[in-house]
Amino acid sequence: MPDYILSLDQGTTSSRAIIFDKKGNIVATAQKEFTQHFPQSGWVEHDANEIWSTQVGVASEVVVKAGLHTGDIAAIGITNQRETTVVWDRDTHLPICPAIVWQDRRTADYCDKLKKDGSAEMIREKTGLVTDAYFSGTKVKWILDNVEGARDKAQRGELCFGTVDSWLLWKLTNGEVHATDVSNASRTLLFNIHTMQWDTELLSLFGIPENMLPEVRSSSEVYGHTENILSAARIPVAGIAGDQQSALFGQMCTEPGMVKNTYGTGCFMLMNTGEKPVVSQNNLLTTVAWKIDGKVQYALEGSVFIGGAVVQWLRDGLRIIQTSKDVEELARKVSDNGGVYLVPAFTGLGAPYWNQHARGTIVGISRGTSDAHIARAAVESIAFQSMDLLQSMEADAGIPIRELRVDGGATVNDQLMQFQSDLLNTKVIRPDVTETTALGAAYLAGLATGFWKDVEEVRQNWKANKTFEPTMDDTQRRTLRKDWQRAVKAAQAWADGE
Numbered sequence: 001m002p003d004y005i006l007s008l009d010q011g012t013t014s015s016r017a018i019i020f021d022k023k024g025n026i027v028a029t030a031q032k033e034f035t036q037h038f039p040q041s042g043w044v045e046h047d048a049n050e051i052w053s054t055q056v057g058v059a060s061e062v063v064v065k066a067g068l069h070t071g072d073i074a075a076i077g078i079t080n081q082r083e084t085t086v087v088w089d090r091d092t093h094l095p096i097c098p099a100i101v102w103q104d105r106r107t108a109d110y111c112d113k114l115k116k117d118g119s120a121e122m123i124r125e126k127t128g129l130v131t132d133a134y135f136s137g138t139k140v141k142w143i144l145d146n147v148e149g150a151r152d153k154a155q156r157g158e159l160c161f162g163t164v165d166s167w168l169l170w171k172l173t174n175g176e177v178h179a180t181d182v183s184n185a186s187r188t189l190l191f192n193i194h195t196m197q198w199d200t201e202l203l204s205l206f207g208i209p210e211n212m213l214p215e216v217r218s219s220s221e222v223y224g225h226t227e228n229i230l231s232a233a234r235i236p237v238a239g240i241a242g243d244q245q246s247a248l249f250g251q252m253c254t255e256p257g258m259v260k261n262t263y264g265t266g267c268f269m270l271m272n273t274g275e276k277p278v279v280s281q282n283n284l285l286t287t288v289a290w291k292i293d294g295k296v297q298y299a300l301e302g303s304v305f306i307g308g309a310v311v312q313w314l315r316d317g318l319r320i321i322q323t324s325k326d327v328e329e330l331a332r333k334v335s336d337n338g339g340v341y342l343v344p345a346f347t348g349l350g351a352p353y354w355n356q357h358a359r360g361t362i363v364g365i366s367r368g369t370s371d372a373h374i375a376r377a378a379v380e381s382i383a384f385q386s387m388d389l390l391q392s393m394e395a396d397a398g399i400p401i402r403e404l405r406v407d408g409g410a411t412v413n414d415q416l417m418q419f420q421s422d423l424l425n426t427k428v429i430r431p432d433v434t435e436t437t438a439l440g441a442a443y444l445a446g447l448a449t450g451f452w453k454d455v456e457e458v459r460q461n462w463k464a465n466k467t468f469e470p471t472m473d474d475t476q477r478r479t480l481r482k483d484w485q486r487a488v489k490a491a492q493a494w495a496d497g498e
Contacts, residue, residue, distance in 0.1 A: 002074040007438040012265040015054040017062040018438040024461035028066035030058035042105035045098035070231040077239035077441030079246035080164040085139035100139040107138035108356040128286030137189030161212040174227035180214040183245040186288035219290040220444040239444025244268040250440030252462040263410035267307035269389040282392035283352035302351040302389030306344040333372040339364040341487035342377040361491040383420040407436040422472035
């Protein structure tokens, strides 16, 4: 058998490809950023063809970088930005409009209408999700209602809808396979997480023809093979999971009660809840974690829309840093935030607030405030928002969480990780391999093809790199938490317009 797994990690701002060996170690990585489009306030779009071209480009590049041939690849795993919505023509394989990104708020008013007419409760019961513009269902409806001729084409069975995993699978198999996995399906507002099927009542509510939808499969199986993509060799595509569920698996949070937080463009905290969905009393989402060997596992999830993206804003918007990694050095120039709090609600507030209309707010500015204070407040906002999630999760689970496994780009920032541990009063563990999103997809693909025998064999690969222990005293922690809550109230008050 070939010795390597290729993982395609299609994120919100870049496409990456990573090759892993049998021990779960990274052999080579390739990455390419792609264009973010903001056609009007609250709208965020991607070019699905650019997503595909960057993804296939880095896949070819990483094989060369590793000094391998495609024959050395045992299988391909896909992990992806979730909820981002692509609709394409079944015959031409071309998108009929730009992809609508998960951060996009254009359907916020429609979601408010659904809440007013009482549909939100039914949606929550079936999907485990809140009614929010974040998810795919309202985006598909918007495309059918606003792109000329789209609804007629959809009724005639000429269109395909998919989240980014489906789009990549379609392109890799040259249109042979239109499928998704249970984790991505559970983020659409169209999938019943109890029956594990597309829900006809929800499809009727949103006016979406079922013929557009991909077939829902497990997270670890051979979906199809590459068709003259990368090379003439037919490589099995054998693992798919949405990025956060993939990271939960990559972190080996396979037992109920285990928690991970991914610090990417947004921050996403998930707790494995086992084989039964847990209904949150604290505004978290109930979601499908994965389905392997016929068994479904569920998770509780809290979503922060702007995590690492706040650092990109410091770089590209305010231009107070030149590269993202400069932020740690700038923030270290001050001993604390100087009373400055930044609530990065640039695209609304996610869990546990779910305020679609909130916008970014900075409070506590004085004449003594410097760029370093702003940078520190921006970095700290990532930890504060994650704290809100963990507190909700502890309340739902009814147990204190003693350990948080972390991954994603921002975990290289030791200052942030220590502050996170201090705020939570919890041990924060960074693993050796922090690319756990890509690693999870690799594991799912490898398990489906016999590359790894079982989950127990995979579990042996997980190793801690650094553990951060809380050192802050309770008084300081309480003050910081209280002031953060005041800052969030300020952001919400602005949204209320009063």
